Amino acid sequence: MFMNDETFFCTINVFIFVLQNVINTFTQTAKHSRCSFYGNVNVGKDVTIGELQQAYHAVILSYGAExxxxxxxxxxxxxxxxxxxxxxxxxxxxxxxxxxxxxxxxxxxxxxxxxxxxxxxxxxxxxxxxxxxxxxxxxxxxxxxxxxxxxxxxxxxxxxxxxxxxxxxxxxxxxxxxxxxxxxxxxxxxxxxxxxxxxxxxxxxxxxxxxxxxxxxxxxxxxxxxxxxxxxxxxxxxxxxxxxxxxxxxxxxxxxxxxxxxxxxxxxxxxxxxxxxxxxxxxxxxxxxxxxKSLPIDPSVPFDSRRAIVPNSVGRVHQAAGLYCSGWLKTGPTGVIATTMNNSFDTARSLLEDVDSGTLDISTGKPGSQIVSMLLEERGVKPVTFSDWEKIDSLEMRKGEACGKPREKLLTVEEMLKVART
Structure with a gap:
């Protein structure tokens, strides 16, 4: 969740298998006019957390435990x-x-x-x-x-x-x-x-x-x-x-x-x-x-190596104003989908409380996805958009249908990128 627009960063080779209604909800969000999806972007390398914080009022880290x-x-x-x-x-x-x-x-x-x-x-x-x-x-x-x-x-x-x-x-x-x-x-x-x-x-x-x-x-x-x-x-x-x-x-x-x-x-x-x-x-x-266990994503983000989490209080990252976390990165690898969902709600409430109290200053504008797109272009990083991802999804489902399966997955990033950019 961000204040001016919504941007999702993901690595293209991470597959998340969730309930169908979660998939549908995510799809609706990803297609919203105020949401920008950047796939195949490595946060901490292609773009830093500091740069995201310059672009947005708030950044939520929810990259799990890999x-x-x-x-x-x-x-x-x-x-x-x-x-x-x-x-x-x-x-x-x-x-x-x-x-x-x-x-x-x-x-x-x-x-x-x-x-x-x-x-x-x-x-x-x-x-x-x-x-x-x-x-x-x-x-x-x-x-x-x-x-x-x-x-x-x-x-x-x-x-x-x-x-x-x-x-x-x-x-x-x-x-x-x-x-x-x-x-x-x-x-x-x-x-x-x-x-x-x-x-x-x-x-x-x-x-x-x-x-x-x-x-x-x-x-x-x-x-x-x-x-x-x-x-x-x-x-x-x-x-x-x-x-x-x-x-x-x-x-x-x-x-x-x-x-x-x-x-x-x-x-x-x-x-x-x-x-x-x-x-x-x-x-x-x-x-x-x-x-x-979760892994550090960027030197600027506090990380507890012993517990393998980002130190936080109800999702607020310690000593990092405007930075939040949710999921296993926040709690460690415990619970099921419902547990993690409620966990994310708690983080969202913390963020909104900070907006209401003025702890999170949203009085000035932030450039949002425009600056992110510019930075990636300058660095020669071509992100996968959500419509690009839908091409991959569609092809996998067609291949699966041909052999009586829900989908037949592409097994290399190179294959995925080829389909996405066709």
Missing amino acids: GNRRVGVPGEDLRGVYSAKDFVGWYNGLPSCRELSPDLSCETAVILGQGNVALDVARILLSPLDALKKTDITQPALEALAESQVRKVLIVGRRGPMQIACTIKELREMVNLPGTRPEMVAADFEGVPEALKDLPRPRKRLTELLMKTAMEVPGDKELERRKNATKIWGFRFYRSPTEIFADPSHSRTASIRLAVNRLEGSGERAQAVLTGEVEDVSCGLVISSIGY
Whole structure:
């Protein structure tokens, strides 16, 4: 949001998959006469934050979290170990991940982390190919998954069932995934039934579904479905990775060592404490889904490297008048779409409060997009407009329609720019 006109900066190789009504709302905004869309512009390089602040009364930073959090254990750099960010980018068509070529020739995969992204990855690894063919997954990923030998996926977390980070919707989709059956460890659920009554309703419903899946004897129909399943998935609680081991030739991942934990405290604040026990799990694929982190965008913007956020108070960037932030850049990588949406509303309210109080001075005019366009032209940067982006969108959808998919994505920035500028 800006005071004179509205300008959106994005990198063309970032794909955001959101609900259709969000897409429609964004499209309406992008087509508004007071909005200027600049794609394929690198903020901090092609144009600085300081220059944007000269052009606008207010600038909101909302560029998310594109960095990986490392596990920090020996063997993390072996072939067969990937970050969830890169793995998801690979099957979603992110140009920077198109060369990932993950090795799917093993029987067992271990995913570190138990959030929604971890479950997304598990579903991709185990979903029937016919179901994937109807999605907008990339053709190279589809071909690789067709040859995949992965038949078992373990989703590992350092804490227990009552601290699991996924939502009930994602868990339900995992539970109902065709051709699969769950395998849990009964001991991981000791004491959970007694604690249910004290849980908040959303957490209680999630835990009940988890317990039902893990511990209840299924009915005849579900029993038959599980009997015919050819693939297995399961959560492993109270486990932390300590080392990843290579095969004898040292060419690829062979196993992972997990430390066994116990919890101190209860609820969301419970902390995992090592017991001294360890167990080794044979696997040829390890995917780390322990979170993302934001990265600094410009030297002029304050940045907390430890927390990987821009220091702020309700979206107001510290010691930077007229500069605001929202989303994971503001809070760290927590919450789902609804959480982030409410978070952005809070930032917008802070901005409007500053206008009303006079803290944000809008009494003098600012040049807005005119000066930005001039700066980019002087530097030989040709931005992608929203109508240019619509050409890319239209072509991808036509290619997808031809093969029965929602879209078939272009996989390189060069291809996208060629279409945009035709």
